[in-house]
Amino acid sequence: MGTSISSIDTSNPSTKYCKKCSRLCIFDVSKLSPNQDFKKAPLSDSKLSLLTKKNVKNYLNSRKKSQKDLANNKKERSKKSVRIFMTQSLDNKNKPDMEYPRSIFLIIATEFCERFSFCGLRTILSLYLRNILLFHENKATVVYHVFIMMCYFVPVIGAILADSCLGRFRTILYFSVIYTVGNIVMCFAATPPIGLEPVTFTMIGLSLIATGTGGIKPCVAAFGGDQFKVPQQEHLLKQFFAIFYFTINFGGFVGMILTPILRKAITCFGDDTCYSLGFGFPAALMIISLGLFIAGKPLYRIKFPKQNIMVRFTTCMMYAICTKIRTKEKDPNRHWLSYAEKKFDAKLISDMKNVLAILYLFFPLPIFWSLFDQQGSRWTFQASRMNGEVFGYQIMPDQIQVINPALVLLLIPLFNKGIYPCLGSCHVLVSPLQRMVAGGFIAGLAFICSGVLEYELEQTYPMLPSKGEAFINFVNSLPCDLMITDSKGNSRTLSMGDMTTIKKIPVFNKTEYNVVLSAMDNCKNTPMNSRHMEIAVPVTEREVRTVLIGIENKKIECYLSDLEDLKKTLSGKPKLRLSVLRSSDKPFEKVTITIKNNVGFSDIYFVPEVAIGVSAYLELLPGQYGFSVFYPESQRTEFEGGLNLELGGVYSLVMREYNRNIVFAKLYAMTPPNTIHMFWIIPQYVFLSIAEVMFAISGLEFSFTQAPKSMKTVTMAAWYFSVACGNLLVIIITQAQFFSNQADEFFLFAALIFVDMFIFAWMSLDYQTVSIESDDSSLTFPEPDENYPLLALTSHEAVLP
Missing domain, CATH: 1.10.287 (Helix Hairpins)
Structure with a gap:
């Protein structure tokens, strides 16, 4: 190899003329030993640019003339040294650097802990708002998306502080402290013994977390990008974004698995869930994240705003x-x-033109994020109404969110190493903007899937009366069929042991619903003095009543049960109510009903000594149960039976006692259980995960690489601001309540993203891609009044101007 020829200082008199080749060979004389002969110094063959003899003479005269002035001011002479970059020098400078900066690994570890904390908290948040704070689903959805919106609005403030006064390092540090405090407040708010008002302090904690995570959000990726030297490490920079996003999803993946397990598998403070631990563990991870970030300060390449x-x-x-x-x-x-x-100056104006061109393309993006962030709200609530049993293990509805980061972890290398190269060979989806458009359309397919699934789930939802309506259930405990005829002459047959529901009973200016019950021909074997009975059932708007039909004193008798609560439990567990009809020629005897399963659960219901006894609703684990009717006074078990309670079902166990004997017992599903398995939600997660890989990763790369060096954080903050606007759109549509069912709302979002992506594709046609800007200039030019020769760099040659 030839001697490295990187520069020549005009003040160095050791520059010599090579008689052998009749040209001046410019060497880096600082790298020659004092005894080394100039002629024996190795050359660099064809890559060595040589100066002609004529120009050498002019050059030496110029050097001698200025030598005296340079000696008077060494510092000034040093500043005005002309560094002439030869081709070999440029090759060395631009040679790719294959080694990652050591600071990158600490930044990635910090981001892993932060993502674990945030995604773990976000996973259980919507159910916490609905099940613990008892918010309505719409209100819980609004609060959830207000929180997410703040998380992505605050990045604008963080970007301004980072690019204007604090710099990225201090911005990340200060907002991380706020973030950590917010996690601790959330943990305390969910811990009853501490005594904080849960709703108030939950809102305070969420506000602090949103401020903290929002402040660091635009800075972390950009701060990681600052650790690379461009263009030497441009290839590593592109890899970093994929690794960075992989880390985000891996941290979220682990957080989404462990946090729901912590809040569910462990009981605390007398509850069957432990949200204080669910929020406390993310708080501990955030403390670790803050410690890792501070520990890496000596390794960071910190840039301060000028x-x-x-x-x-x-x-x-x-x-x-x-x-x-x-x-x-x-x-x-x-x-x-x-x-x-x-x-x-022209540089600022040029940078602003680039930034405005990027911001122009950000206008259609909020629609995508309005779809994407509903994983933690609408999709989680949708999963809570499905059956998650797998080989005896119950998948929790908030745990289903882990499908997204798990798929993204698999899809990132698949797309980077397989799909994108194959498509690139066909000149398809070669630019980030093209990939973003494709990702948006695929997100629309995800919401079509969720809408179709919602239509199927509606078959398992409780049938509830609307405004101005009431429902009445009739349960026939007789050993024969009955005919029910209303005041308008409409009739229906109620078979023995069955239940029928009369729906949409108008209650305007009415408080009773009149019907006539008639025994059918197969009741001849049942002794009755009267085969007909007319009753007036009290009705209330939007309420459901149940009429239990039995027999008393050889005539049809009706008993009105308590108002029904047909709504599924917030936890997804089945709930059960006991109703006992009692008729006897003798005084009533004390009766107990015991319900138990094979894992140690047992509950006893004491039947009151009246004609009808109705228990409160029992919220039980799904599975098989046995029940027995016991008479303590006579120490006898009169009846034993079995129950199968499925996830999400609302059940009523109706029994009829006659003369201290159970003559009828049957379990009714008042609300259908969750018969659709939770795995049917996977297709929409697959589509949305593919959309995320194509849209979010490409958008993150586009935001950083296309922005001018001085405005990268601002551009990325605008990217995150589009996420905030997307969540605002969800809030608006949720509050507007355009549709009565959720499926139509899902289809609305699908239609919006399809229209939006057509607009985005049209807008991106005129965008001109810019090349990555270097960290510093490759050339240092002399002052205008210097008399030194300047080499003009053209392609791979260096020639005198």
Whole structure:
């Protein structure tokens, strides 16, 4: 290899003329030993650019003339040394650096802990709002998306602080402290013994967390990008974004698995869940994250802002607008920012044009995020109404969210190493913008799947009366059939042991519903003095009543049960109510009903000594149960039976006792159980995960690589701000309540994203991609008054101008 020829200092008299080749061979004489002969110094063959003899003479005369002046001021001479970069020097400088900065690994570890904390908390948040704070699903959805919206709105503030005064390191540090405090407050709010008002302090904790995570969000990826030297490590920078996003999803993946297990598998403070631990563990992870970030400070490549770029950005825009308005003769082909050229430098204006071109493309993006972030709200509530049993293990509805990061972890290498290269060979989806458009359309397919699934789930939802309506259930405990006839002459047959529901009974100006019960022919074997009975059932708007039909004193008798609560439990567990009809020629005897399963659960219901006894609803684990009717006074077990309670079902066990004997017992499903398995939600998660890989990763890369060096954080903050706007859209649509069922709302979002992506594709057609900007200039040019020769760099050659 030849001696490295990187530069020549004009003050060095050791530069010699090579008689052998009749040219001046410019060597880096600092790398030659004092005894080394100049002629024996190795050359660099064809890559060595040589100066002609004529130009050498001019060069030496110029050097001698200036040598005296340079000696008077060593510092000034050092500043004005002309560094002439030869081709070999440029090759060395631009040679790819294959080693990752050590600080990157600490940044990735910090981000892993932070993502674990945030995703773990977010996973259980919607169920905490609904099940513990007892918010309605719509209200819980709104609060959830307000929280997410804040998480992505605050990045604007964080970006301004990072690019204007604090720098990225201090911005991440300060907001991480706020973040950690918020996690601790959330843990305390969910811990009853501490005594904090749960709703108030939950809102305070969520506000602090949103502020903290939002402040660091635009800075972490950019701070990681700062650790690379561009263009030498440009290839590593591109890999970093994939690794960074992989880390985000892996941290979220682990958090989404463990946090629901912690809040469910462990009981605390007398409850069957432990949200204080569910929030406490993420708080501990956030403390670890903060410690790791501080520990890595000596390794970081920290850049401080040199000017308030946001102020200059805004001032330049306002000046350009005002100048254009005041200008009488306007050039239609002139960019409106060019009107600020008199006051602001061309570099700033050029950077602003690039930024505005990027921000223009961000306008359609909120629609995608309005779909994506419903995983933690609408999709979680949807999963809570499904059956998650797998080989005896019950998948929790908030745990199903782990499908997304798990799939993303698999899809990232699949797309980077397989799908994208194959498509690239066909010149398909080669740019980030093209991939984002495709990802948006695939997200629409995900919501079509969720809408279809919701239509199927509606078959298992409770049938509840609307405004101005009431429902009445009739349960026939007789050993024969009955005919039910209303006041309008409408009749229906109620078979023995069955239940029928009369729906949509109008209750305007009415408080009773009159029906006639008639025994059918197969009741001849049942002794009755009267085969008909007319009753008036009291009805209430939006309420459900149950009429239990029995026999008393050889005539049909009706008993009105308590109001029914047909709504599924918030936890998804089945609930059971006992109803006992009692008729006897003798005084009633004490009766107990015991319900137990094979894992140690047991509950006893004491039947009151009245004609009808109705228990409160029992919320039980799904599975097989046995029940027995016991008479303590006579020490006898009269009846034994079995129950199968499925997830999400609402059940009523109706029994009829006659003369101290159980003559009828049957379990009725008042609300259907969750018969659709939770695995049917996987297709929509697959589509949305593919959409995330194509849209979010490509968008993250686009935001960083296309932004000018001084405005990268601002551009990424605008990217996150589009996420906030997407969550705001969810809040607006939820509050507006355009549709009565959730399926139609899902289809609305699918239609919105399809239209939105067509607009985005059209907008991106005119975008001109810019190349990555280097960390610093590759060339250092002399002052205008210097008399040193300057090499003009052209392609791979260095020639004298």
